[in-house]
Amino acid sequence: MRRCLVILLLLLCAGGAYANDQFSYSGYLQSEVSLRINHANGDLTKFKNIFQIAGQYKIIGDELVFFSKARYWYDAAYDLRDKMDIAQHYQGHVQRTDWLRDCYLDYTNNPWFLRLGKQQVVWGQSDGIAVLDRVNPVDLSEYWLPDMEYIRIPLWMANINYSPKLDSNLQILIIPDFEQSTSAAIGAPFTTYSYIRYDNWKKTVGGVDENLYFPGKNFENSTFGVQWSDRFADMNYTFNYLNGFYYSARNATIHLSGPYFGPFSYWKVNRSFKRYSLYGASFNKSVTNPGPLQGFTFRGDFAYYNDEPMYYGNPVTASSAGIKRWNNIMWVLGADRYVFTKWLISGQYGQYILQHSKPNDPRPQYNYILNPYTYGAMDPVENIFSLKISTYFLNDRLRPEVLWSFTDDNQGRISPKATYEIKDNIWLTVGVHYFYGHLLDSNGQYRDQDQAYMNLKFTF
Amino acid sequence: MKKALFLLLGMLLIAGPACALELEYFKVYKPADGMSADEIMQIENFVKYTKCARDAQFEGKAYFIDKSGAVRERETTRVRITLGRKSDDIAYKDLVMFTAPTQVKGLATLTWTYMDPKRQQDSWLWVPSLRKIRKISAANGDDSFMGSDFTVEDILTRRYEDETYTLLGSENFKGYACEFDKKTYFQGAPCFVIEAKPKRSPWYYSKRVLWVEKNTGGGIYEEMYDPTGRMFKTIFKDYQIYKVDGKDYAAQVLLEGKDLRTGHRTVIINTKITFDKGLSEAAFTERALSESRW
Numbered sequence: 001m002r003r004c005l006v007i008l009l010l011l012l013c014a015g016g017a018y019a020n021d022q023f024s025y026s027g028y029l030q031s032e033v034s035l036r037i038n039h040a041n042g043d044l045t046k047f048k049n050i051f052q053i054a055g056q057y058k059i060i061g062d063e064l065v066f067f068s069k070a071r072y073w074y075d076a077a078y079d080l081r082d083k084m085d086i087a088q089h090y091q092g093h094v095q096r097t098d099w100l101r102d103c104y105l106d107y108t109n110n111p112w113f114l115r116l117g118k119q120q121v122v123w124g125q126s127d128g129i130a131v132l133d134r135v136n137p138v139d140l141s142e143y144w145l146p147d148m149e150y151i152r153i154p155l156w157m158a159n160i161n162y163s164p165k166l167d168s169n170l171q172i173l174i175i176p177d178f179e180q181s182t183s184a185a186i187g188a189p190f191t192t193y194s195y196i197r198y199d200n201w202k203k204t205v206g207g208v209d210e211n212l213y214f215p216g217k218n219f220e221n222s223t224f225g226v227q228w229s230d231r232f233a234d235m236n237y238t239f240n241y242l243n244g245f246y247y248s249a250r251n252a253t254i255h256l257s258g259p260y261f262g263p264f265s266y267w268k269v270n271r272s273f274k275r276y277s278l279y280g281a282s283f284n285k286s287v288t289n290p291g292p293l294q295g296f297t298f299r300g301d302f303a304y305y306n307d308e309p310m311y312y313g314n315p316v317t318a319s320s321a322g323i324k325r326w327n328n329i330m331w332v333l334g335a336d337r338y339v340f341t342k343w344l345i346s347g348q349y350g351q352y353i354l355q356h357s358k359p360n361d362p363r364p365q366y367n368y369i370l371n372p373y374t375y376g377a378m379d380p381v382e383n384i385f386s387l388k389i390s391t392y393f394l395n396d397r398l399r400p401e402v403l404w405s406f407t408d409d410n411q412g413r414i415s416p417k418a419t420y421e422i423k424d425n426i427w428l429t430v431g432v433h434y435f436y437g438h439l440l441d442s443n444g445q446y447r448d449q450d451q452a453y454m455n456l457k458f459t460f
Numbered sequence: 461m462k463k464a465l466f467l468l469l470g471m472l473l474i475a476g477p478a479c480a481l482e483l484e485y486f487k488v489y490k491p492a493d494g495m496s497a498d499e500i501m502q503i504e505n506f507v508k509y510t511k512c513a514r515d516a517q518f519e520g521k522a523y524f525i526d527k528s529g530a531v532r533e534r535e536t537t538r539v540r541i542t543l544g545r546k547s548d549d550i551a552y553k554d555l556v557m558f559t560a561p562t563q564v565k566g567l568a569t570l571t572w573t574y575m576d577p578k579r580q581q582d583s584w585l586w587v588p589s590l591r592k593i594r595k596i597s598a599a600n601g602d603d604s605f606m607g608s609d610f611t612v613e614d615i616l617t618r619r620y621e622d623e624t625y626t627l628l629g630s631e632n633f634k635g636y637a638c639e640f641d642k643k644t645y646f647q648g649a650p651c652f653v654i655e656a657k658p659k660r661s662p663w664y665y666s667k668r669v670l671w672v673e674k675n676t677g678g679g680i681y682e683e684m685y686d687p688t689g690r691m692f693k694t695i696f697k698d699y700q701i702y703k704v705d706g707k708d709y710a711a712q713v714l715l716e717g718k719d720l721r722t723g724h725r726t727v728i729i730n731t732k733i734t735f736d737k738g739l740s741e742a743a744f745t746e747r748a749l750s751e752s753r754w
Contacts, residue, residue: 026565026754027562028562028563056753065753067753102753106751106753108751110742113747113751115751120591122590122591122592124592125594125595127594133592148589148591148592149590152591161747163742163747166741166742166745167745229746236746285595286580286582287580288574288579288580288581288582289579290578290579295580296597297595297596297597336597337597340600341600341664342600342603344597392604392607395524395526395607395608395609395724396524396604396606396607397524397532397607421563423532424533424561424563425561425562427563459561459562460562
């Protein structure tokens with residue numbers, strides 16, 4: 001009902017758009033089809049139709065503006081494919097909390113800018129690697145394949161900005177809302193291998209009592225963030241601090257009675273969210289002065305995660321022995337440059353450096369930090385690379401690009417795509433996602449899920 | 461003999477820059493008979509980038525028309541603040557926002573242009589699909605501007621210092637028959653005809669022949685020649701005078717660029733133009749870009 005009211009409000013705003021320029025709106029209808037190309041017959045993995053409408057109403061000129069965006073989708077692949085039936089309820093049409101993508105009030109009166117309501121806040125400079133981009137939880141039901149705007153789950157928050165001088169800004173975030181990061185349900189194409197292994201374990205041991213404990217709804221449990229941004233010597237930089245609950249719940253598994261595998265076995269799995277802190281910084285700089293580096297843009301993110309909850313256990317049996325609160329570091333450096341006319345090359349290199357200590361489990365085979373996606377073993381230092389090449393043809397009508405992201409474990413993803421503007425309001429995108437690597441690596445877990453896809457978008 | 465030659469060369473080097481005018485920001489200049497090609501082109505450059513005005517806003521439409529006549533449209537709002545500030549070398553700052561169609565709505569580029577002609581621009585892009593600001597490398601001068609038939613250099617980055625100039629003469633312009641609105645522009649308008657050759661070599665063009673209108677100082681028509689000497693592009697710009705506080709500001713109202721190799725055309729029409737509205741420089745910052753809603 002509430003959803004209908006918001007959509008009705010947006011449509012009313014849309015109607016008013018013709019009356020004066022206080023109202024404006026836009027939207028689209030998009031059809032997304034993807035096929036698993038490893039499968040001999042081309043297995044349909046997505047047939048998703050998305051409707052989105054956004055509207056803004058200027059209450060007092062540009063000083064006070066209300067903005068809202070709603071999105072509804074239905075994925076018919078879960079109806080059409082028997083083997084995906086099990087995921088139907090969670091993946092096929094349930095919108096959870098993401099149907100209302102934005103709903104906020106903007107107040108602008110320089111040097112103040114306030115954005116109050118449901119929104120996304122993005123920190124950091126890196127593309128596709130969430131070093132500082134951790135203000136909002138994420139929906140990984142299609143892994144990290146969609147645009148980040150789709151992946152982030154918006155939260156209700158107060159976003160308060162004050163600019164004491166030109167090009168500087170102090171941002172304070174108060175986020176009383178909480179949503180957990182989500183991933184694909186069992187039976188979906190991009191279910192994480194760790195979830196599959198956990199589900200298999202549940203079936204093996206029989207009775208499992210699962211409990212999920214959310215943070216209590218009080219002000220003390222809010223997430224708080226501060227960002228200072230400024231410019232020094234032609235370089236833009238930020239300092240960031242975030243303190244809040246980690247958006248992925250971590251399991252604590254307890255065996256209560258009976259033999260491990262047997263009719264009297266009783267297991268309890270408590271999932272809870274742990275509070276952690278992020279201390280970070282970012283920068284960007286284009287070399288504008290003449291010299292060998294002229295034309296390069298450099299950017300970087302650095303983050304220190306204090307008390308980041310990590311699984312440890314046995315990667316061979318996929319057994320999590322518990323959680324460690326570690327202090328980890330992640331950084332990414334990127335460089336972009338147009339190398340030839342209209343060819344842009346963008347590269348990134350980063351590291352995820354885990355705290356240099358052992359989990360100290362008395363059983364040696366359990367002394368591994370586990371990759372949360374797969375329950376495979378994580379390296380103490382993960383080296384991460386990405387390379388993107390993009391260009392355009394036919395007066396910007398055809399835009400091909402290829403993204404290759406990989407780590408030093410010989411695993412990664414190659415995603416070429418091309419977007420073609422059929423008309424002003426009709427756009428076609430075709431592409432492929434090719435995964436490779438070991439089954440226990442983040443991208444390698446989907447090595448049998450290579451996708452060819454086509455998106456057709458009608459905008460209004 | 462050698463000494464005399466060096467002395468003569470030295471005098472010429474000193475005399476060269478002396479030909480250039482010392483143009484002050486926020487003043488209105490027009491070319492006049494008797495001026496050198498360098499002086500005329502300095503004024504043309506000054507007029508092109510509206511350095512006479514403290515700020516300017518252009519709301520307009522761009523039409524991309526292919527050989528078959530199929531048309532694609534973009535709507536943009538472009539805002540500029542002129543600073544001419546020596547302390548941080550900033551000449552002016554531009555903000556270009558796409559307002560239609562929906563697929564590109566919200567896409568916005570913030571560009572800072574420096575007074576030092578050797579410096580590239582600083583650019584930031586607001587990417588709606590990422591909901592974030594992305595610092596971007598300066599595009600090459602010969603890249604297409606927003607997919608149009610104009611290059612980045614044609615619209616944004618070509619400086620007076622990038623070319624050498626020869627005055628070919630003075631004549632009444634034959635008139636430009638605009639294919640888009642079927643009107644004939646500037647028929648009989650007194651113009652200087654100037655040949656401009658890029659200092660950079662090899663480059664995508666070998667020369668431009670430019671008609672600079674005497675009344676506005678605007679380069680109203682140009683023919684571009686490729687390195688083999690063949691004309692490959694024409695650009696027409698309709699300049700009109702706007703009266704602002706008693707001053708005559710020349711502004712580009714209509715631009716038509718034709719690629720003679722592909723038959724593709726781009727037309728940009730600025731439907732609403734305002735000057736000196738007292739825009740704040742705070743509107744040309746990363747924070748302002750991040751306030752985007754679309």
